Amino acid sequence: MLRAFKLIPLVALLAVVALAGVIAGCGGSSDTASSPSATADAPKAYKIGITQIVSHPALDAAVTGFKAALAEKGFNNVEYDMQNAEGDMATTASIAQKFAAAGLDLILGVATPTTQAVVKADTTTPIVFTAVTDPVSAGLVTDPAAPTANVTGVSDQMAVEPVLALAKQFNPDAKSVGIVYNAGESNSVFIVKQVEAAAGPLGLKIVKATASNSSEVQAAAKSLVGRVDAITVIGDNTAVTALETIVKVCQEAKIPLLAGDEDSVKRGAAAGYGPNYEELGKQAGYQAALILGGTAIADIPVIYAKDLPGAEQLSINEKAAKAQGVTIPADLVSQAVNKF
Numbered sequence: 001m002l003r004a005f006k007l008i009p010l011v012a013l014l015a016v017v018a019l020a021g022v023i024a025g026c027g028g029s030s031d032t033a034s035s036p037s038a039t040a041d042a043p044k045a046y047k048i049g050i051t052q053i054v055s056h057p058a059l060d061a062a063v064t065g066f067k068a069a070l071a072e073k074g075f076n077n078v079e080y081d082m083q084n085a086e087g088d089m090a091t092t093a094s095i096a097q098k099f100a101a102a103g104l105d106l107i108l109g110v111a112t113p114t115t116q117a118v119v120k121a122d123t124t125t126p127i128v129f130t131a132v133t134d135p136v137s138a139g140l141v142t143d144p145a146a147p148t149a150n151v152t153g154v155s156d157q158m159a160v161e162p163v164l165a166l167a168k169q170f171n172p173d174a175k176s177v178g179i180v181y182n183a184g185e186s187n188s189v190f191i192v193k194q195v196e197a198a199a200g201p202l203g204l205k206i207v208k209a210t211a212s213n214s215s216e217v218q219a220a221a222k223s224l225v226g227r228v229d230a231i232t233v234i235g236d237n238t239a240v241t242a243l244e245t246i247v248k249v250c251q252e253a254k255i256p257l258l259a260g261d262e263d264s265v266k267r268g269a270a271a272g273y274g275p276n277y278e279e280l281g282k283q284a285g286y287q288a289a290l291i292l293g294g295t296a297i298a299d300i301p302v303i304y305a306k307d308l309p310g311a312e313q314l315s316i317n318e319k320a321a322k323a324q325g326v327t328i329p330a331d332l333v334s335q336a337v338n339k340f
Helices: 002-026 057-072 091-100 112-121 163-172 186-202 212-223 237-241 243-253 260-267 277-292 318-323 330-335
Strands: 046-054 078-084 106-110 127-132 151-155 176-181 205-210 230-233 257-259 271-274 313-317
Touching: 002 151, 002 230, 046 057, 046 091, 046 112, 057 078, 057 106, 057 127, 057 260, 057 277, 106 112, 106 277, 112 127, 112 151, 112 186, 127 277, 151 277, 163 186, 163 230, 163 257, 163 271, 176 186, 176 237, 186 205, 186 237, 205 212, 205 230, 212 237, 212 243, 230 243, 237 243, 243 257, 260 271, 260 313, 313 330
Parallel strands: 046 078, 046 106, 106 127, 127 151, 176 205, 176 230, 230 257, 257 271
Antiparallel strands: 271 313
């Protein structure tokens, strides 16, 4: 009888524990990303390396979005190793080698050159990219729908036609558009090919001006004066880094500057179409949360900005447009998502 008396509380205790486990399981999140395994006193810690090609608002916003998405998914105990190559290709390789040897849980590549460097240096650590236009031609993935290596991410690829069409909307007689870009970036070369293909049907000729670093951007922009009816900057990190120098050239020459992202319009372009880079960073952060939660990279397809609802946003800057000698048509003003 004594043994039976002692056994009853033990069975009851086990039942309570089992019931608590069932309740906890039923109360879990319905999100696809798993929360980090942790206890109340000792949440699991993660180390994530972030390699960024240059500092400018669009890329900075992508990093902000990435961190916010991970925090949203419960990954709050994260140590970030932030590295910025400041446009130097040799530095991108050094950062990549450092990250490959650091035993990181994940690497975020911000823009094409930095992502290419880490993909070359590290074939085992999970790599997520953002602000990459064409991950296939950049050699990052072979099948965006089902990545086969350790890499996936978010592309900022958008249609370039709306940006070029602005030149005609500002000036129906416009015949040529200049583009400033770095010919050493595969990302930019891809965009220029898209721009040239889209220009013909719009009745426009593309005039190219290259800059291998930010100090050459102003001279490249000046070389277009007198030769074009508008200047555009789309997805080129070198040009965007020195955007203020292009803005100055356009103001002095009374040429409208058209952009492929919201932040460039905020900084002085007259108008532009493009994605919200903080949102693209968030999408990359959600991918990272899936990976850290145990989802295989092969099951996390590359996301393209052009496929995201509402990604293509019109931004205008009426003050900048006036300084560049143009008036933004009323219909564009009414359509604009962002006004500066």
